[in-house]
Amino acid sequence: MKKEILIIVFLLYSLMIHQDKPLFTKFYYQIKEIQKPDSFDVLVNKNNCLSPTYIPKDLEIVNTKVAYDQKFLRHEAKEAFEKLSLDALELGYHIVCVSAYRDYDYQKDLYQYYVDSKGLEYADQCSARPGHSEHQTGLSLDVMGSNMDYNLFLHSVEYDWMHKNAHKYGFILRYPKGKEHITGFKFEPWHYRYVGKKLSTYLYENHLTLEEYKK
Numbered sequence: 001m002k003k004e005i006l007i008i009v010f011l012l013y014s015l016m017i018h019q020d021k022p023l024f025t026k027f028y029y030q031i032k033e034i035q036k037p038d039s040f041d042v043l044v045n046k047n048n049c050l051s052p053t054y055i056p057k058d059l060e061i062v063n064t065k066v067a068y069d070q071k072f073l074r075h076e077a078k079e080a081f082e083k084l085s086l087d088a089l090e091l092g093y094h095i096v097c098v099s100a101y102r103d104y105d106y107q108k109d110l111y112q113y114y115v116d117s118k119g120l121e122y123a124d125q126c127s128a129r130p131g132h133s134e135h136q137t138g139l140s141l142d143v144m145g146s147n148m149d150y151n152l153f154l155h156s157v158e159y160d161w162m163h164k165n166a167h168k169y170g171f172i173l174r175y176p177k178g179k180e181h182i183t184g185f186k187f188e189p190w191h192y193r194y195v196g197k198k199l200s201t202y203l204y205e206n207h208l209t210l211e212e213y214k215k
Protein backbone atom coordinates (compact mmCIF):
# COMPACT_ATOMS: atom_id res chain seq x y z
CA MET A 1 0.00 0.00 0.00
CA LYS A 2 2.78 2.41 1.04
CA LYS A 3 4.69 1.58 -2.11
CA GLU A 4 1.66 2.39 -4.26
CA ILE A 5 1.28 5.79 -2.64
CA LEU A 6 4.96 6.52 -3.25
CA ILE A 7 4.61 5.58 -6.92
CA ILE A 8 1.57 7.86 -7.33
CA VAL A 9 3.39 10.76 -5.65
CA PHE A 10 6.40 10.18 -7.88
CA LEU A 11 4.25 10.12 -11.04
CA LEU A 12 2.43 13.31 -10.06
CA TYR A 13 5.74 15.01 -9.30
CA SER A 14 7.16 13.94 -12.68
CA LEU A 15 4.06 15.25 -14.43
CA MET A 16 4.39 18.61 -12.69
CA ILE A 17 8.03 19.23 -13.54
CA HIS A 18 8.11 17.78 -17.04
CA GLN A 19 5.30 19.66 -18.66
CA ASP A 20 5.96 22.82 -20.73
CA LYS A 21 4.39 25.09 -18.15
CA PRO A 22 5.31 23.65 -14.75
CA LEU A 23 2.79 24.07 -11.94
CA PHE A 24 5.46 25.55 -9.74
CA THR A 25 8.67 27.44 -10.34
CA LYS A 26 12.08 26.29 -9.27
CA PHE A 27 13.60 29.30 -7.55
CA TYR A 28 17.22 30.47 -7.76
CA TYR A 29 17.65 28.12 -10.72
CA GLN A 30 18.99 28.93 -14.20
CA ILE A 31 19.35 32.56 -13.15
CA LYS A 32 19.43 35.16 -15.92
CA GLU A 33 21.00 38.60 -15.64
CA ILE A 34 18.52 41.31 -16.64
CA GLN A 35 19.37 43.10 -19.90
CA LYS A 36 17.04 46.11 -19.70
CA PRO A 37 17.01 47.10 -16.03
CA ASP A 38 15.57 50.56 -16.72
CA SER A 39 12.29 49.40 -18.29
CA PHE A 40 9.19 49.93 -16.18
CA ASP A 41 8.03 46.35 -16.64
CA VAL A 42 11.40 44.87 -15.60
CA LEU A 43 11.03 41.48 -13.92
CA VAL A 44 13.36 41.09 -10.96
CA ASN A 45 12.83 37.91 -8.99
CA LYS A 46 14.55 34.75 -7.80
CA ASN A 47 15.35 33.71 -11.37
CA ASN A 48 16.21 37.12 -12.86
CA CYS A 49 18.86 39.29 -11.26
CA LEU A 50 20.27 42.77 -11.55
CA SER A 51 23.97 43.46 -11.89
CA PRO A 52 25.66 44.39 -8.56
CA THR A 53 26.65 47.69 -10.18
CA TYR A 54 23.14 48.64 -11.38
CA ILE A 55 21.99 51.95 -9.91
CA PRO A 56 19.03 53.77 -11.54
CA LYS A 57 20.08 57.16 -12.93
CA ASP A 58 16.92 59.08 -12.08
CA LEU A 59 16.55 58.43 -8.34
CA GLU A 60 14.90 61.26 -6.46
CA ILE A 61 14.07 61.86 -2.84
CA VAL A 62 10.43 61.22 -1.91
CA ASN A 63 8.59 64.15 -0.32
CA THR A 64 9.10 63.64 3.41
CA LYS A 65 5.41 64.50 3.95
CA VAL A 66 4.68 61.01 2.60
CA ALA A 67 7.87 59.14 3.49
CA TYR A 68 9.51 58.11 6.71
CA ASP A 69 12.95 59.77 6.67
CA GLN A 70 14.88 60.01 3.37
CA LYS A 71 13.67 57.52 0.75
CA PHE A 72 14.55 57.39 -2.93
CA LEU A 73 12.52 56.27 -5.93
CA ARG A 74 12.93 56.73 -9.67
CA HIS A 75 11.41 60.01 -10.89
CA GLU A 76 8.19 58.60 -12.38
CA ALA A 77 7.51 56.25 -9.44
CA LYS A 78 8.20 59.04 -6.97
CA GLU A 79 5.76 61.43 -8.68
CA ALA A 80 3.10 58.71 -8.83
CA PHE A 81 3.50 57.71 -5.18
CA GLU A 82 3.40 61.30 -3.94
CA LYS A 83 0.15 61.85 -5.86
CA LEU A 84 -1.32 58.59 -4.52
CA SER A 85 -0.40 59.37 -0.94
CA LEU A 86 -1.58 62.99 -1.04
CA ASP A 87 -4.89 62.01 -2.70
CA ALA A 88 -5.37 59.34 -0.02
CA LEU A 89 -4.61 61.86 2.70
CA GLU A 90 -7.42 64.11 1.46
CA LEU A 91 -9.76 61.19 2.12
CA GLY A 92 -8.28 60.63 5.58
CA TYR A 93 -5.92 57.74 4.77
CA HIS A 94 -2.28 57.88 5.84
CA ILE A 95 -0.04 55.96 3.46
CA VAL A 96 3.63 56.44 4.19
CA CYS A 97 6.68 55.05 2.39
CA VAL A 98 8.96 53.26 4.87
CA SER A 99 11.39 51.65 2.44
CA ALA A 100 12.12 52.33 -1.22
CA TYR A 101 15.37 52.11 -3.21
CA ARG A 102 17.95 49.79 -1.65
CA ASP A 103 21.34 49.23 -3.25
CA TYR A 104 23.04 45.87 -3.82
CA ASP A 105 25.27 46.04 -0.75
CA TYR A 106 22.41 47.00 1.56
CA GLN A 107 20.41 44.01 0.33
CA LYS A 108 23.45 41.77 0.77
CA ASP A 109 23.69 42.74 4.45
CA LEU A 110 19.93 42.51 4.98
CA TYR A 111 19.69 39.02 3.47
CA GLN A 112 22.75 37.86 5.45
CA TYR A 113 21.17 39.15 8.65
CA TYR A 114 18.13 36.89 8.07
CA VAL A 115 20.34 33.91 7.18
CA ASP A 116 22.45 34.35 10.33
CA SER A 117 19.52 34.95 12.66
CA LYS A 118 16.76 32.73 11.21
CA GLY A 119 18.42 30.30 8.78
CA LEU A 120 18.52 29.98 5.00
CA GLU A 121 14.99 28.64 4.46
CA TYR A 122 13.35 31.44 6.42
CA ALA A 123 15.61 34.06 4.83
CA ASP A 124 14.59 32.94 1.33
CA GLN A 125 10.90 33.27 2.15
CA CYS A 126 11.01 36.81 3.42
CA SER A 127 14.11 38.41 1.91
CA ALA A 128 15.63 38.44 -1.55
CA ARG A 129 19.24 37.52 -2.19
CA PRO A 130 21.35 40.49 -3.37
CA GLY A 131 20.66 41.32 -7.03
CA HIS A 132 17.25 39.65 -6.76
CA SER A 133 15.49 42.42 -4.84
CA GLU A 134 13.02 44.67 -6.63
CA HIS A 135 14.03 47.43 -4.27
CA GLN A 136 17.25 47.79 -6.30
CA THR A 137 15.15 48.96 -9.29
CA GLY A 138 14.01 52.13 -7.52
CA LEU A 139 10.46 51.21 -8.56
CA SER A 140 9.39 49.36 -5.40
CA LEU A 141 8.36 50.55 -2.01
CA ASP A 142 7.00 49.31 1.30
CA VAL A 143 4.21 51.29 2.93
CA MET A 144 2.67 51.62 6.34
CA GLY A 145 -0.76 52.91 7.33
CA SER A 146 -2.15 54.76 10.30
CA ASN A 147 -1.46 51.79 12.62
CA MET A 148 2.22 52.72 12.11
CA ASP A 149 3.66 49.28 11.39
CA TYR A 150 4.19 47.97 7.87
CA ASN A 151 4.06 44.40 9.22
CA LEU A 152 0.47 45.15 10.28
CA PHE A 153 -0.48 47.02 7.10
CA LEU A 154 -3.03 44.30 6.30
CA HIS A 155 -4.98 45.31 9.40
CA SER A 156 -4.96 49.03 8.67
CA VAL A 157 -7.85 50.92 7.04
CA GLU A 158 -5.36 52.00 4.41
CA TYR A 159 -4.78 48.46 3.14
CA ASP A 160 -8.21 48.21 1.59
CA TRP A 161 -7.97 51.65 -0.03
CA MET A 162 -4.51 50.86 -1.40
CA HIS A 163 -5.65 47.48 -2.70
CA LYS A 164 -8.54 49.07 -4.63
CA ASN A 165 -6.78 52.21 -5.87
CA ALA A 166 -3.01 51.71 -6.27
CA HIS A 167 -3.34 50.55 -9.89
CA LYS A 168 -4.92 53.90 -10.82
CA TYR A 169 -1.52 55.45 -10.03
CA GLY A 170 0.58 52.78 -11.75
CA PHE A 171 1.30 50.47 -8.79
CA ILE A 172 0.65 46.77 -8.26
CA LEU A 173 0.57 44.64 -5.14
CA ARG A 174 3.62 42.64 -6.10
CA TYR A 175 3.38 39.57 -3.85
CA PRO A 176 -0.31 38.71 -3.50
CA LYS A 177 -1.87 35.95 -1.47
CA GLY A 178 -2.28 32.68 -3.35
CA LYS A 179 0.52 33.42 -5.84
CA GLU A 180 3.44 32.51 -3.59
CA HIS A 181 4.38 29.54 -5.80
CA ILE A 182 4.70 31.94 -8.75
CA THR A 183 6.39 34.97 -7.17
CA GLY A 184 8.55 33.00 -4.73
CA PHE A 185 7.59 35.29 -1.85
CA LYS A 186 5.05 35.06 0.91
CA PHE A 187 2.09 37.46 0.78
CA GLU A 188 3.45 40.97 1.42
CA PRO A 189 0.49 43.37 1.87
CA TRP A 190 2.89 46.32 2.18
CA HIS A 191 5.08 45.87 -0.91
CA TYR A 192 4.03 47.78 -4.03
CA ARG A 193 5.75 48.09 -7.37
CA TYR A 194 5.47 50.81 -10.00
CA VAL A 195 4.89 49.52 -13.55
CA GLY A 196 3.00 52.45 -15.11
CA LYS A 197 -0.78 52.98 -15.25
CA LYS A 198 -1.54 50.99 -18.39
CA LEU A 199 0.16 47.81 -17.19
CA SER A 200 -0.93 48.15 -13.56
CA THR A 201 -4.58 48.42 -14.65
CA TYR A 202 -4.23 45.41 -16.94
CA LEU A 203 -2.60 43.29 -14.22
CA TYR A 204 -5.12 44.41 -11.58
CA GLU A 205 -8.15 43.69 -13.75
CA ASN A 206 -6.84 40.28 -14.79
CA HIS A 207 -5.46 39.26 -11.36
CA LEU A 208 -2.03 38.66 -12.82
CA THR A 209 1.43 38.86 -11.28
CA LEU A 210 4.36 40.28 -13.23
CA GLU A 211 5.72 36.73 -13.56
CA GLU A 212 2.53 35.54 -15.30
CA TYR A 213 2.48 38.59 -17.58
CA LYS A 214 6.14 38.28 -18.61
CA LYS A 215 6.03 34.52 -19.20
Ligand SMILES: [Zn+2]
Binds near residue numbers: 099142
Ligand atom coordinates in the same frame (compact mmCIF):
# COMPACT_ATOMS: atom_id res chain seq x y z
ZN1 LIG B 1 9.50 45.45 -0.08
